[in-house]
Amino acid sequence: MNIKGIEIKKISENLWEIPQSGDMLVPGRVYASQNMFDTSIQNDEALKQVVNVAHLPGIQKYSLAMPDIHWGYGFPIGGVAATDINDGVISPGGVGYDINCGVRLARTSLEYSSHKNRISKLVENLFRNVPTGIGSSGAIKKLSPSETKNILVKGARWAIENGFGKETDLNFTEENGELQNADPNSVSIRAIERGLDQAGTLGSGNHFLEIDFVEEIFDEDAASTFGLFKNQLLILIHTGSRGLGYQICDDYLQVLMKAQNKFNFKLPDKQLTCAPLKSQEGQDYFSAMCCAANFAWNNRQIIMSLTQKTFKETFKMSDDELGFELVYDVSHNIAKIEDHEIDGVKKSVCVHRKGATRAFPINSKNIPEKYKSVGQPVLIPGDMGRYSYISVGKEKALQETFGSSCHGAGRIKSRHQAMLQSKGKNLLEELNKSGVIIQARGMKTIAEEMPHAYKNVSEVVDVMHFEGISTKVAKLKPVGVIKG
């Protein structure tokens, strides 16, 4: 078929290819259902961005897009691209402004049906204890620049050293919550200043803290390995590197744009600006990105700890009774150096995942020992009214998508359209009717983030499931949400 002048052919039920043409260095590949093409993909410029990404120097195999694909800056959201570390580039547009925006899942030993009547109080207490919204300060005092730099190096370990969680949490965090190439000297003073009082803050917009229960289990073996059972109360935290990360992205977009003449790249989109990974500029950006990633992991670690304390306070239980444990923490905006097999040869590549989640299979060395028998959890939040999912990474992900899967639902309506559709409605009542208790800084946020503004995440997850990239483990139903 042809969409806005782009030829696209069907490879399998949910896999499509944009043939290599013009200055594209590789073909494009999009995971999506026909329905997704009919209802959303054809309505924006995301496919054009898949084509644009295929121009990146050193790109390997394909410019990829996951089924939550939609229009982004440079890369589409849902975009994945791997570049050779020796002669390829790194691109801030392939990571995004919110570096290491990601999701953390924690479990409890509590059953929803036994504690339904406490959810309202729990939401109220979480809203009080977890800093949300713009301008909210952290649960910890404003840090000094030198202490903030410590976080940039240590990541989630800083939080643990300061009483937020336990050492074993690091085992269940992607990269153990700490990327090694983080040098704070690559981060501007401006970025540090933006982060001084944002450690341990949720942020606003589509960031949230959600209380779910396990409504359905699809894979008993994986669910049991992850410590999940039906009716279980879980917590999902979605946030990233806050202002520090945004500033780093902005700083390096400028640095790399200024350096373009030196590299002489012919790129179809300014927001794909990039530098050879081996160049000083490329190394500096990668280092700064690692710093921001570590800041985000620290952030989610602190918020999880605050959540645990709030659970204890609300349910008046001990740690043993509560059984609060981290299941896993994934990033969905990041660039990582990974080894992948390409044309039968093992190669080190820089995998950009922008609105995409790592999905490593059984026996992968980079996943917790406890999970090696089943694979890595893939955490996929939906909108706040319907469902979120836990999937597990499969071997096919390594073969086809550089070990990547989808990350969420993706918007189908603008904030303005969402607000128009919400006009005159009692949103809190609507959410309550669907069993969700919400507290947010303002009704505007709730209106903008209503379920009707998002794709049905079930459809997104199903595409990955049926293609064998990541398969469903459990479906979660939200019952409480706090938003900034």
Place this chain on the structure above:
Amino acid sequence: MPYKFIDHIADIAVEVSADNLEELFKVSCTAWRIAAVQSKNSFSNDCREIYFQAESLEELLVNLLNELNFLLYSDLWVFNSVSSLSIFTDENKYFNLTANISGEYFSKDVHHFKEEIKATTYHQLKIEKRNNLYSTTIVFDI
């Protein structure tokens, strides 16, 4: 209308236009302000001087708007208006901007955050002059 907010699937987009470049930049600041903060009875009692240099007008505009961003989210200083702004090209063909801006410190009694703007992007940002009118589209990542 010098600025018009347009629909965007995920972020905030605004079309701005003006008779001259300086006015275009001022209108862009106004549009940013409307997107970021709501306030009542605000007083611009604090003035700041700013200066930027860039290789393109688009980069200059992004620098200016991201400075307002930084002042708001780091210093909790709310931009209100531009009292003077000038743009000139130097002998190296770089674009230079000097401006005096006024504003005040954030107060919960007066100000209310609207959207958290991560940054002004380069998406669709192209300053053009047609029929004696300068215009561009600005997308704020939120």
